[in-house]
Amino acid sequence: SQQGEEDPQALSIQEGENATMNCSYKTSINNLQWYRQNSGRGLVHLILIRSNEREKHSGRLRVTLDTSKKSSSLLITASRAADTASYFCATDRGSTLGRLYFGRGTQLTVWP
Amino acid sequence: GAGVSQSPRYKVAKRGQDVALRCDPISGHVSLFWYQQALGQGPEFLTYFQNEAQLDKSGLPSDRFFAERPEGSVSTLKIQRTQQEDSAVYLCASSLNQAGRSYNEQFFGPGTRLTVL
Numbered sequence: 001s002q003q004g005e006e007d008p009q010a011l012s013i014q015e016g017e018n019a020t021m022n023c024s025y026k027t028s029i030n031n032l033q034w035y036r037q038n039s040g041r042g043l044v045h046l047i048l049i050r051s052n053e054r055e056k057h058s059g060r061l062r063v064t065l066d067t068s069k070k071s072s073s074l075l076i077t078a079s080r081a082a083d084t085a086s087y088f089c090a091t092d093r094g095s096t097l098g099r100l101y102f103g104r105g106t107q108l109t110v111w112p
Numbered sequence: 113g114a115g116v117s118q119s120p121r122y123k124v125a126k127r128g129q130d131v132a133l134r135c136d137p138i139s140g141h142v143s144l145f146w147y148q149q150a151l152g153q154g155p156e157f158l159t160y161f162q163n164e165a166q167l168d169k170s171g172l173p174s175d176r177f178f179a180e181r182p183e184g185s186v187s188t189l190k191i192q193r194t195q196q197e198d199s200a201v202y203l204c205a206s207s208l209n210q211a212g213r214s215y216n217e218q219f220f221g222p223g224t225r226l227t228v229l
Contacts, residue, residue: 042203042220042221042222042223043220045219088154088155097160097168098207098218099145099157099168100147101157102147102155103154104152
């Protein structure tokens with residue numbers, strides 16, 4: 001079963017705007033990750049945030065984590081057409097074996 | 113190659129046929145995962161190997177699904193008597209699984225898109 005729920009399911013913005021995607025989950029976690037998937041391709045790891053962290057940055061990406069609300073957000077600043085993709089959050093449900101539980105994803109479209 | 117590769121990239125099968133999907137992980141990666149991704153959904157876990165040992169197969173949807181990794185490198189996911197509901201993208205991922213690390217990044221292959229007619 002899906003672990004996370006991303007919202008919105010779809011997001012359409014203009015180049016240069018910021019894109020914010022949210023993820024909620026239901027169990028305890030060790031860490032939460034965000035992945036990107038271009039159409040017809042595999043997933044690319046973007047960023048990992050540990051359960052004891054609240055915010056993390058990587059280039060134009062900013063991830064926040066609120067474990068009390070069991071939610072995370074991914075912010076892409078100054079978006080580009082090349083950012084068009086599906087974005088998924090994934091958690092480990094507290095396991096250290098590596099198995100990931102994904103949400104249904106947000107389809108982001110950035111118009112030039 | 114530097115990444116995870118999967119073959120074939122596309123497979124069309126008639127209902128009832130058996131199919132075999134191959135995954136070549138990154139050389140030296142200990143852990144290997146198979147996921148199933150239905151259209152418009154996120155990937156769902158199928159099974160996990162550490163070297164040649166299949167440590168978790170709880171995500172396999174039925175006994176028609178079978179995975180192996182006999183030499184701890186290449187893995188094959190086999191689906192017997194395929195059904196229309198098996199149509200999906202099958203993703204393979206590998207990770208280094210370094211001892212002492214709480215997290216090991218998973219590297220995904222491009223997937224095999226299976227269509228069962």
